[in-house]
Amino acid sequence: MKVNKKKNVIETPSPVPRAATARSGTQSIERAAQLLRLVAAHQRDGVRLTQLADLAQLDVSTTYRILKCLVEEGLIEQRMPDKAYALGLLSFEIGLAAMQRSPLLERAIPAMKAIAAETGDTVYLVVRSGDEAVCLHREEGSFPIKALMLEVGGRRALGVGAGGLHLLSSLADDEIEQVCARNRAAIAQFRGLSIAELRDMVRDTRERGYGVSRDRLTEGVSGIGVAIPNPDGTPYAAISVAAISSRLHPERYAEVVKVIQHAIARFLTER
Incomplete structure (x- = not known):
């Protein structure tokens, strides 16, 4: 006044x-x-x-x-x-409190242990968080050379990494473009990945039915990712398997995908 x-x-x-x-x-x-x-x-x-x-x-x-x-x-x-x-x-403290009663983790961890035991490789669980994919859990297989590319709690731009790529590919085209536009700088940090290249990867993922990241994040390391759908069919999480590229070669993709899909189908029936 x-x-x-x-x-x-x-x-x-x-x-x-x-x-x-x-x-x-x-x-x-x-x-x-x-x-x-x-x-x-x-x-x-x-x-x-x-x-x-x-x-x-x-x-x-x-x-x-x-x-x-x-x-x-x-x-x-x-x-x-x-x-x-x-x-x-x-x-x-907040993260630990949230994780203690996570229905997704309770169901996914046994499935991830089974995948790690059968493949011998490292298994990751990621969930979508806005424009990113966040690692909630990791299981290590018996193979002596580990592909430990992402720690629990680690984040990557959606579309970077096999699991995040399948999650991104499951979105509508206009939403993919919006996510890519917001993540342009973050995406480029991964070995100079361009939006055009990511669009091609999305197209290939849709045709293939699962995500593949071969020597993209780190030379000599590859991953296979399969999205987990909600009851309405919308993916919200993904399980991926990572290994050295000489071990996770294209001839083995179908075998690994089958193992992941079988494990996902089994724990989805337990809802």
């Missing part, structure tokens, strides 16, 4: 419309969630402020204010002396 001396009246500032206030609050939550996902994706090495701002397409000052709040709440922490950000203890 202020006095207008020229008019000799008291003026009251116009209230901020509720819709605008609500939108501002929602946008702040969206940005905080986006930054949390980006920090989680770089958990092993940490990620610097300027890199986060660039990945989130936010200005540095806005990014810093949100990160400061997340640090104060314990959701992230800033490592010293490099000042890189990583997930904080509260994020781990």
Whole structure:
């Protein structure tokens, strides 16, 4: 409230419309969630402020204010002396609480153990989280050379990796284009993968009926991924098998896919 001396009246500032206030609050939550996902994706090495701002397409000052709040709440922490950000203890506590009663994990883990025992290779469970695929669980087979390409809690752009590729390929064309547009920078980090190449991989995946990643993430390592459908048929998770490429060669694809599909079909009947 202020006095207008020229008019000799008291003026009251116009209230901020509720819709605008609500939108501002929602946008702040969206940005905080986006930054949390980006920090989680770089958990092993940490990620610097300027890199986060660039990945989130936010200005540095806005990014810093949100990160400061997340640090104060314990959701992230800033490592010293490099000042890189990583997930904080509260994020781990929330994740552990969510995992304790996960129906998907309860059903999938026995199936993954069976796949690992039969193939001898490393088995991954990933779920879609927005524009990314997140690893929920990993089982190692008996073969001495392990393909440990993704840790539990690790994130990748949807479409990168065999499981994420089958999940992306299951979406409608317009949604795929939207996801790819938002993930363009993240996708390019994987051996220079382009959107055009990813479109070709989606086409091949649809024709094949499962995802294949051969020497794409790491030279000499390949993966086979099969999506897990919801009751309505919409995929929400995927199981993949990874091994050195000389072991997981094209002649073996059908055999491995059959093992994965059989295990998925078995635990889907237990719903």
